[in-house]
Amino acid sequence: EVQLLESGGGLVQPGGSLRLSCAASGFTFSSYALSWVRQAPGKGLEWVSSISVSGGTTYYADSVKGRFTISRDNSKNTLYLQMNSLRAEDTAIYYCAKGTVTAVYYGVDVWGQGTTVTVSS
């Protein structure tokens, strides 16, 4: 069974940093693109970032470009999201999601349960 388990969320002050992790199991981690998607309280889904199977190509939403960095460690079956210069509008549940195939262009299928990030003073 494919499982994705996010961790690292919490309360952080504006301007602060957090590093989210997503531990994966149940599939060949290195064969799939991966993504982060967030959902602000009471709002819809917002794509944040995606990464290719090798980690060599990354994609970011304009809202986080220059502040967030996605990475992966295929030896540890783990996806990361380094979040810097956090703003109140970054407050959301952050979901880790597995790509449907190798390429990022076909979207995601399996989602983790999410980790909550709250940016507030």
Add this chain to the structure above:
Amino acid sequence: QSVLTQPPSASETPGQRVTISCSGSSSNIGSNTVNWYQQLPGTAPKLLIHRNNQRPSGVPDRFSGSKSGTLASLAISGLQSEDEADYYCAAWDDSLNGYVFGTGTKVTVL
């Protein structure tokens, strides 16, 4: 602001059919495949339809997807109370170089 537009709500009585539209453009729906997700209250989204009209294993055949040009649709036939949820379309956008989600549609079973 999402580039994929969905109606905010849809409702129907049990057993009936409801259809949700997802309007995009040539850079997303017009040139890439569409996925649909179901999000039950308080839970993570679940893939319902991928590659426009393909159902993952375990998804009932009451759910069907279609795409024509820059418009995609999700149909739910034989509506059941457990279908009450938020539904989102999504597609890769070649101009934004990112994955875009629809605005979301809340389905209510009357």
